[in-house]
Amino acid sequence: MRPFAAFRALPTLLKIGFAEAVAYRAEMLVWVFATTMPLIMMMLWTSVAAAAPVVGTGGQQWGSGAFVAYFLAVFIVRQLISAWASWEINFEVRQGQLAMRLLRPMHPIISYAMSNLAYMPLRALVTVPVVAVLLATQSGHVATDWRVWLLWLVSMFGAWLITFFVNVAVGSLAFFLESSIKIMDVWLALFFVFSGYLFPLDLFPPWLRATTEWLPFRYQIALPVELMTGKLGLEEGLGLVARQYGWAALLIFLSLTLWRSGVKRFQAYGG
């Protein structure tokens, strides 16, 4: 495969993906509405903080407002970093449809990535009302430094890279197992607990809080969210974003290795 030819095809791939997103807009909306967890957790934590602010590991005060801002940000981040390649790969391996993708003069992972990224403009549009509510009601809990916002953009891309390549890595396991969707389930459960999706990591006991710094999950949700809500300064944020890209690089390497050895076993059974 010539890399430059692939680059020239990228805009077209994005256009196709975007058209697909528009065509399946109703289905996409259902997926968005199904992201209820941050809102459920928001209700739990605001009711806990109603009487007195919750105190975090480092002595941070979490009042109702801070929780509302945190979970609205979680909702936004979760919408924009999501990836579903693992389910796609599992499905296409089992149905044999992957054979079609392998025939094209382009790495299948690139086409998965592009169709995934093409959904983002529509998803971003859906999060606009949530952003508006966040800015209107909790402006005290939103970062004000433009450099932090720049870093936020970088961290969002890093978070998406991690999510996407975990999907590819687990999806590639479908070449070796009958189906790897259950492994994805385990990953998701761990992700829920350790990413800051269910509660701010500040509320973990200190040793667990320290452990999360070394796991990939934190860099998927908590890092961008903390940048958005002004919990992280520029310097601290930079260090964490560096680690985030470290994880992304590791996962890219892992998933490419798994994919390469998996494709060799692929027999295109089924349709």
Place this chain on the structure above:
Amino acid sequence: MTRYLRLFGLQFRTSVLLALQYRFDFFIDAAIGLFWTATAVVPLFVVYGDASRPGIPGWSFGESLVVVACFITLQAVLDGAINPGLQAVIDHIRKGTLDFVLLKPADAQFLVSTSRFQLWRVSGLIQAAIVFGLAFRQLDRLPSVFGVLSASLLLGVATLLLYSLWILIISAAFIVVKVDNLTYLFTSIFDAARWPSSVFRGPVKFFFTFVIPLAVMTTYPAEALLGRLELQTLGFAIAGSLTFAGVARAVWLQSIAHYSSAGG
């Protein structure tokens, strides 16, 4: 009636045979279930982890664990007995094969509801039992016999409610056809039932009590187990959900009557 019992026996036997064919799945399901149980329990440990934290208003750690245990029980019922059958209907509607079900000389709602069971999801009930055990050890007392009876009754009522909600969703599927991920949407709305309903306030509380009665499903049985549910509330819950089930049945019959077949 005996005919339907026999039919149920037959349909159930296919599910049993299918489950026995994939015996190993029991362990996989149980292991993955453990992770999901952890996601339901860990936030409570965080909420009550520090003695200085106030916790959920009106609920101690042990009491909230009882609610979570009820939630895990119902989730197992939902995944094991309700979702698979109705997922099958959605497939039927999309492929147009529902016609074959409708042609059979038995009640269509009965046929589709009993067509598939995921028996290995009983592992969820074991996990719920563990969380119940943890909760009552934390509370350092046992529920009364009356409490257990009324809680079981309420969990039965909750199953009926979940089932009726599902029937309503399926009826929607007749109209919009493309509803692959409605199962997912439904499961994620049900996620809100994992905490005591006192965390919901204002219009949200109203919504989750009367429109989608999540409060009735997990908080009421938990309160019954804790011996603080009023008899009157129990009566209302039962009457309300029977009405709900009746409405769901009526809507189903209506939409079946207007069903014009997807035709491939």
